[in-house]
Amino acid sequence: MIEYNNEIKKAKIKVIGVGGCGGNAVNTMIHQQQITGVEFIAVNTDVQALEYSKAEYKVQIGENITKGLGAGAKPEIGRKSAMEDIEKIKEICSDTDMVFITAGMGGGTGTGAAPVIAQEAKEKGALTVGVVTKPFIIEGRKKMRIAEEGIEELKKSVDSLIVIPNQRLMALAGKNLSIVEAYKLVDDVLHQAVQGISDIIVKPGHINIDFADVRTIMSIRGRAIMGTGISEGGDGRVIEAVQKAISSPLIEEGSIEGASGVLVNITGSSSLTLNEMEEAMKIIHDLVDPDAEIITGHVIDESAKEQVKVTVIGTGFDVEGKIEKIEIQQPPVEIPEPVMESEIIPMDDENKNIPAYIRFKKRNKLLKKDEEKEVKSSKKVKKNDWSTPAFFRRGAD
Numbered sequence: 164m165i166e167y168n169n170e171i172k173k174a175k176i177k178v179i180g181v182g183g184c185g186g187n188a189v190n191t192m193i194h195q196q197q198i199t200g201v202e203f204i205a206v207n208t209d210v211q212a213l214e215y216s217k218a219e220y221k222v223q224i225g226e227n228i229t230k231g232l233g234a235g236a237k238p239e240i241g242r243k244s245a246m247e248d249i250e251k252i253k254e255i256c257s258d259t260d261m262v263f264i265t266a267g268m269g270g271g272t273g274t275g276a277a278p279v280i281a282q283e284a285k286e287k288g289a290l291t292v293g294v295v296t297k298p299f300i301i302e303g304r305k306k307m308r309i310a311e312e313g314i315e316e317l318k319k320s321v322d323s324l325i326v327i328p329n330q331r332l333m334a335l336a337g338k339n340l341s342i343v344e345a346y347k348l349v350d351d352v353l354h355q356a357v358q359g360i361s362d363i364i365v366k367p368g369h370i371n372i373d374f375a376d377v378r379t380i381m382s383i384r385g386r387a388i389m390g391t392g393i394s395e396g397g398d399g400r401v402i403e404a405v406q407k408a409i410s411s412p413l414i415e416e417g418s419i420e421g422a423s424g425v426l427v428n429i430t431g432s433s434s435l436t437l438n439e440m441e442e443a444m445k446i447i448h449d450l451v452d453p454d455a456e457i458i459t460g461h462v463i464d465e466s467a468k469e470q471v472k473v474t475v476i477g478t479g480f481d482v483e484g485k486i487e488k489i490e491i492q493q494p495p496v497e498i499p500e501p502v503m504e505s506e507i508i509p510m511d512d513e514n515k516n517i518p519a520y521i522r523f524k525k526r527n528k529l530l531k532k533d534e535e536k537e538v539k540s541s542k543k544v545k546k547n548d549w550s551t552p553a554f555f556r557r558g559a560d
Contacts, residue, residue, distance in 0.1 A: 174260040174364050174374035176201040177289075178357055181277045182234075182241070183209065184267025184296060184349070186216050188357075191350035193217040198358045200365040201263075204255050206280065208244045208272045209233040222255060224248040224276060234271025236306075238313060241275020249283070256284040260374060261364070262291050263357050264321070267349075269298040269306040274313035281320035290378045292387070293321040294356045296349055297328045323387035323478050327352050359391050359474045363428045363460065372428055372460030380424040380458060383479035388419060396469030401429065401439040404473040405446050422451045423479025428460040431471040435461070443473065451477070 178201050180189030186205045192198050194217065205218035210231035213221045223231065225244020234240040245252060256262060262284040266273030277293065284291045295314065298306045318324050332348050333340065340348070360381075364374050381387065392407025394400040409419045419425065427447055429440065444459060451457070 173200065175258065176261045176263070176361055176364065177204060177255070177259045178202070178263045178265065178361075179204045179206055179255065179280060180216075180218065181206045181264060181266040181280060182270055182273030183207070183212055184270065185265045185273055185277075186212055186218075187346070188265045188350045188353035190215075190217045191347075192354045192357060195354060198354070198361055201361055202259075206252075206255075206272075206276065207233075208241065208276075220255065222248070222251050224251065224272075234275060236271045236309075238271055238275035238309060241270075241272040242279060243275075244272065245276035245279035249279070252280050252283050253287070256280065256287045256289065259284075259287070259289050261377075262289045263294055263361075264291065264317075265294045265353050265357065267296045267298070268313040268317075268326075269302065269310035274309060277313070278316045278320045281317060285320060285322070290374075290381060291321045292360065292381055293317050293324040294353055295324070295326055296353065297326060297330070299329045299333070299345070318385075322384060323381045324385070325356055325387050325389055327356065355391060356389050359389050360476060363426065363474060363476075366462055368428070368460045368462040370459065370461035372426065372458060376458045376460075377426065380426040380456060380476060380478055383424040383456070385423075385478065386480040387476065387478040388422075388480070389474070389476045390419075391472065391474045393473075394471045396471070400469065400471045401431075401435070401443045401473065402446065404429075404471045405443045405475070408473045408475040409446070409450065418450075419447070419475065419477040420450050421480055422455055422477030424456045424477070425451050426458050426460075426474075426476040428462065428474045429471065430462040430464050430467060430473075432465050432467050432469070433463055434469070435463075435471065439471075447475070455479075 178189060178192065178198075180186045180203070186207055189203050189205055193203055202220070203218040204220040204222065205213060205216040206222045206224060207213050207216075208223070208225045208229040208231070210223060212233075213223055225234070225240070225247050228240060228244050228247060234244060264277050264281050264284070266277040268274050273295070277295070281291050281293060295317065297310050297314070300307070314324070314326060327349070329345075329349055332345060332352070336345070336348060360377065363372050364377055388411070390408040390411035392404040392409075394403040394407070425447060427444065429435070429443060440459075440461065444457075447457065
């Protein structure tokens, strides 16, 4: 007889909201009551903000430094406050399998304290995921610069980092969005990102994705994206949901192309067919790195009826490498004539059923080839030809 421990061990998940933005996001998650099986914690230098927090656990840091009045938009004060109460931070980061750290980059407490908390969570052995925002343009260049520096610092301490640029909310919501509505939308997006990942771990599936699977994908260091797409039914419902999930305009790395690790979870009723699953995964396989680690899950929810929900998480993006590549490829002096989409794939009866993302992908490949030819030809310029712009002569070295 084989003996086994029939006591089910569930993964312990903590969501730590750091600073004002992180605390607001935690309040939204608690209020909406859609995230289950997690523990919410608020960390702040501002005592007044903590008093309004709905989190079960509230942690004040930097009392001696800030006197409970906040970090004054200075990340260094936020960092010193976290170090002052490092024992409190070690305590909240202990006895857990996974830690979400949510914060707004560009302020004092979130920007300064989040990397310290992430480092402690990592040292305790927890899978550590950052979910942070970048400020609106109206908040100023200085705040944006501080945010970028904070993101680079946080990247060093987390397993994966999801960055949500607030400015893209403006394009989605329209010009008539009020300030209050804009920041509420930010909280909702942070909520969706955390829920999208935690639900995969907490909710059992027919083809189950467990915590070990999530750790495998999200331990691939670097920037990450998380998108959720929903289709209400009909022909091509799974394809529609996948396309929505992988083209989320709210995620900074707006495409899943180049991901080293991908986790896909498909939720629907028992009417979901194997062919639909295969169609969905073909889209993913065609877009990501050929050697990418891909894990697929399937959750049966009869209440969904014809509705299908797809969550896609991509990790391991080499963001720095992409930036360097763009800077090296200087634009040519003569701009080539644009290639019309009809020249690549004409929209006739034969091709009208080809999904848009495939047509655009083929178009972009041809455009890229044209650009590479122009760059190569520009590098053949002689060094002593002083009529040629300096940056092209230097490119010939």
